[in-house]
Amino acid sequence: xxxxxxxxxxxxxxxxxxxxxxxxxxxxxxxxxxxxxxxxxxxxxxxxxxxxxxxxxxxxxxxxxxxxxxxxxxxxxxxxxxxxxxxxxxxxxxxxxxxxxxxxxxxxxxxxxxxxxxxxxxxxxxxxxxxxxxxxxxxxxxxxxxxxxxxxxxxxxxxxxxxxxxxxxxxxxxxxxxxxxxxxxxxxxxxxxxxxxxxxxxxxxxxxxxxxxxxxxxxxxxxxxxxxxxxxxxxxxxxxxxxxxxxxxxxxxxxxxxxxxxxxxxxxxxxxxxxxxxxxxxxxxxxxxxxxxxxxxxxxxxxxxxxxxxxxxxxxxxxxxxxxxxxxxxxxxxxxxxxxxxxxxxxxxxxxxxxxxxxxxxxxx
Amino acid sequence: xxxxxxxxxxxxxxxxxxxxxxxxxxxxxxxxxxxxxxxxxxxxxxxxxxxxxxxxxxxxxxxxxxxxxxxxxxxxxxxxxxxxxxxxxxxxxxxxxxxxxxxxxxxxxxxxxxxxxxxxxxxxxxxxxxxxxxxxxxxxxxxxxxxxxxxxxxxxxxxxxxxxxxxxxxxxxxxxxxxxxxxxxxxxxxxxxxxxxxxxxxxxxxxxxxxxxxxxxxxxxxxxxxxxxxxxxxxxxxxxxxxxxxxxxxxxxxxxxxxxxxxxxxxxxxxxxxxxxxxxxxxxxxxxxxxxxxxxxxxxxxxxxxxxxxxxxxxxxxxxxxxxxxxxxxxxxxxxxxxxxxxxxxxxxxxxxxxxxxxxxxxxx
Numbered sequence: 001x002x003x004x005x006x007x008x009x010x011x012x013x014x015x016x017x018x019x020x021x022x023x024x025x026x027x028x029x030x031x032x033x034x035x036x037x038x039x040x041x042x043x044x045x046x047x048x049x050x051x052x053x054x055x056x057x058x059x060x061x062x063x064x065x066x067x068x069x070x071x072x073x074x075x076x077x078x079x080x081x082x083x084x085x086x087x088x089x090x091x092x093x094x095x096x097x098x099x100x101x102x103x104x105x106x107x108x109x110x111x112x113x114x115x116x117x118x119x120x121x122x123x124x125x126x127x128x129x130x131x132x133x134x135x136x137x138x139x140x141x142x143x144x145x146x147x148x149x150x151x152x153x154x155x156x157x158x159x160x161x162x163x164x165x166x167x168x169x170x171x172x173x174x175x176x177x178x179x180x181x182x183x184x185x186x187x188x189x190x191x192x193x194x195x196x197x198x199x200x201x202x203x204x205x206x207x208x209x210x211x212x213x214x215x216x217x218x219x220x221x222x223x224x225x226x227x228x229x230x231x232x233x234x235x236x237x238x239x240x241x242x243x244x245x246x247x248x249x250x251x252x253x254x255x256x257x258x259x260x261x262x263x264x265x266x267x268x269x270x271x272x273x274x275x276x277x278x279x280x281x282x283x284x285x286x287x288x289x290x291x292x293x294x295x296x297x298x299x300x301x302x303x304x305x306x307x308x309x310x311x312x313x314x315x316x317x318x319x320x321x322x323x324x325x326x327x328x329x330x331x332x333x334x335x336x337x338x339x340x341x342x343x344x345x346x347x348x349x350x351x352x353x354x355x356x357x358x359x360x361x362x363x364x365x
Numbered sequence: 366x367x368x369x370x371x372x373x374x375x376x377x378x379x380x381x382x383x384x385x386x387x388x389x390x391x392x393x394x395x396x397x398x399x400x401x402x403x404x405x406x407x408x409x410x411x412x413x414x415x416x417x418x419x420x421x422x423x424x425x426x427x428x429x430x431x432x433x434x435x436x437x438x439x440x441x442x443x444x445x446x447x448x449x450x451x452x453x454x455x456x457x458x459x460x461x462x463x464x465x466x467x468x469x470x471x472x473x474x475x476x477x478x479x480x481x482x483x484x485x486x487x488x489x490x491x492x493x494x495x496x497x498x499x500x501x502x503x504x505x506x507x508x509x510x511x512x513x514x515x516x517x518x519x520x521x522x523x524x525x526x527x528x529x530x531x532x533x534x535x536x537x538x539x540x541x542x543x544x545x546x547x548x549x550x551x552x553x554x555x556x557x558x559x560x561x562x563x564x565x566x567x568x569x570x571x572x573x574x575x576x577x578x579x580x581x582x583x584x585x586x587x588x589x590x591x592x593x594x595x596x597x598x599x600x601x602x603x604x605x606x607x608x609x610x611x612x613x614x615x616x617x618x619x620x621x622x623x624x625x626x627x628x629x630x631x632x633x634x635x636x637x638x639x640x641x642x643x644x645x646x647x648x649x650x651x652x653x654x655x656x657x658x659x660x661x662x663x664x665x666x667x668x669x670x671x672x673x674x675x676x677x678x679x680x681x682x683x684x685x686x687x688x689x690x691x692x693x694x695x696x697x698x699x700x701x702x703x704x705x706x707x708x709x710x711x712x713x714x715x716x717x718x719x720x721x722x723x724x725x726x727x728x729x730x
Contacts, residue, residue, distance in 0.1 A: 008456040010729050042672065064673045084673060087621045087639070087689050091373040110624050113688040141674050142624040142637050171671065256452045259475050259507040272507050274452070278704050279729045282647050306536065307407065307700060308429045308449060308729070309506050323478040324452050335672060339643050339705070342727055362707055364375050364644045364673070 003326045004345070004352040009256040010275040012337060012344040013328070016353065018250035019232060020052065026215065026231045027056035038062050038081060038208070040229030043335045045360035046344070047075035049232060060104070062210075062227045066095050067363025073103040075359070081106040081208070083167060083227065085114050085134060085142050088121030092365070097125045106164055110134040110143050112155040119159020126160035132167040132208060133197070137189035138182060139171035146192035150200040157202075165206030165224075166193040173214045176241060176287050183214035191222040212238060235334035236293040237285065251344075252295050252328035253279055253337065255310070257321050268313045269320035275329050276308040281336025288332055295328040302329070368691045369710070369717040374621040375640040377702060377709040378693070381718065383615035384597060385417065391580065391596045392421035403427050403446060403573065405594030408700045410725035411709070412440035414597060425469075427575075427592045431460050432728025438468040440724070446471040446573070448532060448592065450479050450499060450507050453486030457730070462490045471529055475499040475508050477520040484524020491525035497532040497573060498562070502554035503547060504536035511557035515565040522567075530571030530589075531558040538579045541606060541652050548579035556587035577603060600699035601658040602650065616709075617660050617693035618644055618702065620675070622686050633678045634685035640694050641673040646701025653697055660693040667694070 007013065030037040039053045040062040050061055050072055060079030063069045069080045085108050086092060099105055100122070109115040109131045119126045133152050136143035144152060153163045168189050173182035190207045197204055208225045209215070215228035230237075233251035234244035255275035263269050277291075282305055284291050290302040291310060304311040310329070314320045321327065331337040338344070339361055346354035372378065395402040404418045405427040415426055415437055425444030428434045434445045450473050451457060464470055465487070474480040474496045484491045498517050501508035509517060518528045533554050538547035555572045562569055573590045574580070580593035595602075598616035599609035620640035628634050642656075647670055649656050655667040656675060669676040675694070679685045686692065696702040703709070704726055711719035 008454050008730055084639075085623045085637075087623045089373050089621070111688050114623065117689065140626070141669070141671060141676060145627065148627070256454070258450045258452045258479065261505070262510065262513070272450075274449075277646075277648065277701060278727075281642075282701070283642065304506070306506065311506065323476050324482065336642060336647070340727060341729070362643075362705060364706070365373055 001350050003254045003328065004347060004350065006352045007254050007345050009254045009326060010279045011254045012279070012341050013252055013254055014233070014344050014346050014356070015250050016346050016348050018248065019049070022232050022234070022248060022250055023052050023056050026228060027058065030215065030226055031057055035223060036225035038225050038227050039232070040083070040210070040227050041072055041360070042068060043229035043338065044232055045338055045358045046356050047072065047359055048356050050075060050077055059225065065363055065365055066092055066099065067365050068360045069099055069103070069105065070095070071360040071363060073099060077103065079104045081132065083108050083169070085110045086118065087114060088117040093121030097122055100125045100129050106130045106132055108132055108134045108167060109152055109156055112151055115152055115156040115161065116159050119156065119161050130162040130164040131156045132165050132206060133163070133193070135166050135168040135189045135193045137168040137170050138185040139169060141169070141171060143168060146189045147196060149193045149196050153197055153200065153202055163202050163204065165204040165208065166190060166197065167208035167210070169210045170214050171211065173211050174237060174241065174285070179214055179241065179243065186214055187222045194222065212243060230334055233334045236330045236332045237288065239293065239330065240288060246295065249295065249330050251334055251337070252330055255327050255329050257323050257325045257327065260323055263317045268315050269317040271312050271314065271320060272309050273312060273327060273329070274308060275310055277305050278307045279337065279340055280305065280310070280329060280331045281333055281340065283333040283336055292332050293330040295330055297327070366715050368619045368693065369712060369715065371717045372619050372710050374619045374691060375644045376619045377644070377706050378617055378619055379598070379709050379711050379721070380615050381711050381713050383613065384414070387597050387599070387613060387615055388417050388421050391593060392423065395580065395591055396422060400588060401590035403590050403592050404597070405448070405575070405592050406437055406725070407433060408594035408703065409597055410703055410723045411721050412437065412724055413721050415440060415442055424590065430728055430730055431457055431464065432730050433725045434464055434468070434470065435460065436725040436728060438464060442468065444469045446497065448473050448534070450475045451483065452479060453482040458486030462487055465490045465494050471495045471497055473497055473499045473532060474517055474521055477516055480517055480521040480526065481524050484521065484526050495527040495529040496521045497530050497571060498528070498558070500531050500533040500554045500558045502533040502535050503550040504534060506534070506536060508533060511554045512561060514558045514561050518562055518565065518567055528567050528569065530569040530573065531555060531562065532573035532575070534575045535579050536576065538576050539602060539606070539650065544579055544606065544608065551579055552587045559587065577608060595699055598699045601695045601697045602653065604658065604695065605653060611660065614660065614695050616699055616702070617695055620692050620694050622688050622690045622692065625688055628682045633680050634682040636677050636679065636685060637674050638677060638692060638694070639673060640675055642670050643672045644702065644705055645670065645675065645694060645696045646698055646705065648698040648701055657697050658695040660695055662692070
């Protein structure tokens with residue numbers, strides 16, 4: 001695909017045809033296994049994409065913050081899960097009370113203290129808000145051990161909240177060779193946590209798993225829903241993990257070659273493009289080949305990144321693009337790239353067809 | 366400092382008293398050595414801070430993009446250097462022509478192609494725009510070897526641009542033990558590039574060096590001006606490089622403890638705070654102790670970061686802060702953190718006194 005002339009660089013571009021295909025493929029695969037799909041909207045932060053996900057059959061959305069929930073509730077999404085162990089500051093409590101009047105809200109909890117504060121912060125709105133207890137399935141971030149879910153659920157119930165179920169995020173699936181094992185641990189953790197809650201007298205309806213690497217691997221198993229996010233766009237991490245192909249990448253960053261190094265006699269060509277960490281994000285797992293990939297040039301490597309420069313190594317100096325040439329970059333982690341821009345170019349068949357505002361960008365609270 | 370009650374987390378806070386002291390100290394030190402100061406405004410992106418820098422004696426500002434230049438020109442800054450080898454797309458050429466009617470503009474060049482396209486893009490405005498030729502002083506990003514500056518300067522002159530001088534960014538100073546050696550290489554590169562241009566018949570007036578790590582080390586030497594950016598705030602990188610002290614840190618991120626891991630019998634406490642890569646940025650050089658530091662808790666380490674979670678290891682489990690406790694985080698790289706938020710809280714003596722809009726946030730083009 002050539003970059004439309006109207007697009008100046010650096011600029012994020014969404015190929016809407018690939019986006020629609022990704023949305024439909026995940027929806028079909030999840031539906032075929034009898035699971036609910038609740039996509040994580042922190043990846044895209046764009047109401048127009050949320051609408052497409054709901055139209056394809058998503059039961060609601062997952063978000064990370066109250067601010068994201070506010071944006072999507074205002075856009076008409078009526079069922080939102082804030083998959084985060086929120087601590088109820090006075091400001092958050094007031095916003096969450098207001099939000100619960102316009103949408104059905106569930107919140108993550110992973111401590112007695114957090115569940116108690118959530119119920120008391122919500123006050124009269126607690127009855128219309130449900131919680132999912134977060135379980136650690138091996139990522140060792142937030143969440144409690146599956147054996148330790150009952151006291152958290154009991155604190156939530158005492159605080160007047162409905163305990164709807166359990167959830168986990170198998171973040172350790174984001175590493176080579178890990179998706180299958182992480183998906184297994186995820187199912188095991190959800191299963192065991194459900195048994196523990198059932199034994200404690202809870203009648204739960206939701207067992208929610210997550211992540212783009214594991215969502216397609218989830219068998220007929222413990223989960224009742226999945227919460228993948230990145231699948232709408234794909235990114236260089238998913239590509240290098242083998243969870244998507246280059247033709248599934250719906251979001252790229254248009255960039256221009258701005259500088260060339262003098263090429264040594266025996267080395268690769270090295271040049272600079274105008275997409276740096278302020279538009280790509282600087283996530284770079286140890287196993288990644290670099291700070292993103294170049295679309296259509298799988299042999300090139302992005303070896304260094306600063307705020308407005310990326311250094312590209314290009315194996316064959318004879319074919320290196322000249323200064324002024326435009327290229328497309330696949331960010332390592334698309335959730336960070338989307339959070340860096342106010343709007344994105346929407347393209348179809350190589351033509352600019354729309355611009356979408358990243359309405360939930362920067363909604364960190 | 367306690368975090369003012371009005372501030373919800375996560376939120377960026379500027380201590381304006383420390384900010385003013387940092388601005389004044391750098392201005393005095395640079396003035397005492399007879400150099401001009403042209404601070405890099407990509408660090409803060411805030412007109413109120415630019416005004417303070419100019420009032421303290423800065424001759425103008427450095428920026429990275431035309432968009433940043435537009436914001437600061439609109440705020441009344443009349444002298445701007447875009448320290449980047451811009452490629453003149455039709456869009457950029459039109460914006461730069463317009464900008465050159467409202468402010469004195471200089472642009473970086475590091476190739477014959479770039480200089481030629483800049484002159485032709487500017488057309489009639491070329492005469493009122495000057496260029497500085499970028500020299501590579503060891504960072505190996507953009508810039509040409511000091512011996513190779515003449516053809517670039519000659520192309521700029523042929524294209525109708527005034528060749529005002531040379532500049533370099535010693536980015537390799539951002540590593541332990543490197544600032545002194547990088548500052549030496551920087552001066553050597555500026556010196557040699559000036560000699561080469563003089564031999565080619567250019568009468569240059571500006572030799573511009575850069576970077577917070579080296580700016581205070583620049584002796585009575587080749588440079589006529591310096592372009593530090595980070596010094597206004599300091600950050601965890603500068604702290605760990607020994608280029609600032611904890612009491613010089615003017616920008617921190619207010620965060621709340623939201624989750625605790627079960628503490629093993631023999632290990633440190635581990636807990637989660639609500640400041641992740643979407644508010645701290647995810648830069649983490651190999652030599653850094655972690656993904657930022659905790660203010661007032663030098664022994665704690667931030668060992669993992671995801672979008673809305675940071676994992677903290679706290680050596681003494683007996684003193685670990687409870688869920689709901691608030692802490693201040695020092696980001697690793699403050700330029701990225703500032704680029705993630707729409708506005709910042711301004712505090713003085715522990716009280717919230719103002720809010721400033723990050724007017725140039727996201728101006729990547």
